[in-house]
Amino acid sequence: MFDNLSTKLDRAFKTLKGQGSITEINVAQTIKEVRRALVDADVNYKVAKTVTDKIKDEAMGRDVLIAVSPGQLMVKIVHEELTELMGGEKQDINIKGDPAIILIAGLQGSGKTTFTGKLANYLKKQNRQVLVAACDVYRPAAIEQLKVLAGQVGVDVYTNMEEKNPVKIAQEAIAFAKQNHKKVVIIDTAGRLAVDEAMMNEIAEIKRAINPTETLFVVDSMTGQDAVNTAKTFNERINFDGVVLTKLDGDSRGGAALSIRAVVEKPIKFISTGEKMEALDLFYPDRMAQRILGMGDVISLVERAQQTFDEDEARRINQKIRKNQFNFDDFLSQLEQIKKMGDIKDLVSMIPGVGKAMKDVEIDENAFKPIEAIIKSMTKEERANPDMISGSRRNRIAKGSGTTIQQVNNLMKQFNDMRKMMRSMNKMSGKPGMMSKLKAMTGGR
Template sequence: MFDNLSTKLDKAFKTLKGQGSITEINVAATIKEIRRALVDADVNYKVAKEVTDKIKDEAMGRDVLTTVSPGQLMTKIVYDELTQLMGGTKEDVVLKGDPAVILLSGLQGSGKTTFAGKLATFIKKQNRTVLLVACDIYRPAAIDQLKVLGEQVGVEVYSEPENKNPVEISQNAIAYAKKNNKKVVIIDTAGRLAVDEQMMREIELVKRSINPSETLFVVDAMTGQDAVNTAKTFNDRLNFDGVVLTKLDGDARGGAALSIRAVVEKPIKFISTGEKMEALDMFYPDRMAQRILGMGDVISLVERAQQQFDEDEAKRINQKIRKNQFNFDDFLSQLEQIKKMGNLKDLVGMIPGMSKAIKDVEIDDDAFKPIEAIIKSMTPQERAQPELLNGSRRRRLAKGSGTDIQQVNNLMKQFEDMRKVMRTMNKMSSTKGGMQQMAKMMGMRGK
């Protein structure tokens, strides 16, 4: 999402590259480029001016150390200011009460229902029982969509298809949750236009009647500055507690993420990418600033991996690697876990230095499909014993998977190379000499 902004900020910092010191002249040129980059990213002009004025004041008040270049110093100053602009620190969703009630609001098509399913998944992982409530009484498929998502994530959905009163439905759902020991209630409401007085009045009545512990405004990041203006209008009526930015994997310029906190004075609490129920992250301003500046976001990448890979599975795989028994069933299992982590381009972009490298590269989320097709065309015995896959069997796999023999051969070679690396790493890590060899490979001296 921030590719264009990242590129333009990088260009701005190059204004200082090779400069021996920070001066009013070279800072002015850099600030001009930064402001232009922010405005082009659809950041509110007033916000862009305020933040660049702060950057300028901070830069002019700094002495450049001999070990730090002016460009590096400016990057650090911009990082600090972007972090503060987006809120400074992460703010958790408030889950108070028995049950805790979360009310979702937003425009039509903002992704509220999908987010409801993602949020239920997120909270369920905290070992809390969740009840989803279908309060969109206007969109014909809304209740069915929520039920499909609820079934997908293993969460009960409460609905009253014949009742057209969202206040009653909400109150009845909370009473049902208390009776059935549900600890968190997530209420999915109808999308509404901020100019629709009747609909705005309706959601005000819902909020007043149930007194939720958390009211979240869900907004499509791809609507840019309009998202910020709409958030302000909704906040004036609802006084919500936090913002959820959806569709951050789309072709958005990023202005909403950068402006919304400053304009609405409410924190961004979650960011959502894609349709997968696991593709939901808490919003960390510092991590987002790192990604904007091309520094990657390794912490979020590791956290996503930890959510998908449980410790018992990791031990099982490690044992199979040690015994040289890692096979295609294990490989397929690992692929499934990686796919659950979210959009592939988004994941690769979290690796430091990679966001620029893949800026113009298309990474298809279906990239694993040919591999999966080949593996699923194998017999159980072939998956367990890859060495059985001779020429005739490989030709059969190519035909059965809709690929060609070259793709099958490439997969076999890559799989075998991966097994060799796994064996080597395990062997090296199990002995003192091995540790020294590993350190040597990484350019360090063993001690």
């Protein structure tokens, strides 16, 4: 996400590195490169010009402190202006009402149904009773997809295969929610083209009929500036409350995220990466600006870990580590928790300095599969007591998992090394080497 933009901005700041002071000449060159980087990222040209003019005015109006280089000051100014460009502060979703009604709208293929499942999962984790309603009467596969997603996250779904009027289905779903004490209803609608007048009239009619507490426009960030133009058209018709950017893990140039707020004047409320139901984050403009500038986003990483990892489970694992009882069942449980956190490359990009260093490194999302296969090919006793796994058992495990004896031996060695390190960390917290061990266990990728 934003790899190209981050690289070009970093190149722009190098113009000021080694400079003793900020001058009109060196700032002009930097601003030119920043503007070019924004336009190349598919940011609206007028927006790019406005923001770079502000950056220039700010840069020329500030004195450089002895402890701060001109390059560092420019990064700070750009961070401030990017944050302001994307909305300044995060905007919460409105879930007031009994029930709260959330209407999902967007183009065909923008990821609305997947986002509906993710949002249901997000709200359920806040202990809210959620109902999702399938109002796409044109694509049967969308209804089946929503049923599957609802099943994955454990929420109810309302469908009426006999009814072909999405307005009536939405109204029925809301009535069902009231009868069954559901506190939030998420209405998934059919994808539509902005030029399709009949479909645009339909979504407007649905909104008038159900009077939602929140209307969210879902947009595929990979469509770049077209996403901004489409958002503008939709906003004129249904006056939505916020934007959801999907597919930010794709080959996105980032222009939609940077300019949609300025053009449409509606906040970005969520960003979505990947297909996993947990891969949904609230949109924080300041944190996104940090990630664009290669500064990482540790706060979001910690928050995602807190949402994923169970505190009781963490205490149980810690006690087993202290007693030197950590086994393969525990290790497999931890792998499952890590996978739930989302796309691995996205997680890496949140670590300051690491994202930039790893931008050209191919991270295999399937790196954990051989490890899982080996562990699941062990007997219950072997997983609980790793020390009992002899040479003949390793041979059987390799055959059962479809791996080689060398892979099994490597995993056993790395697992034993990790257990030793865990014991050492209990005695002396902060001992280095954890990251290198984890990297080794995933094949160094």
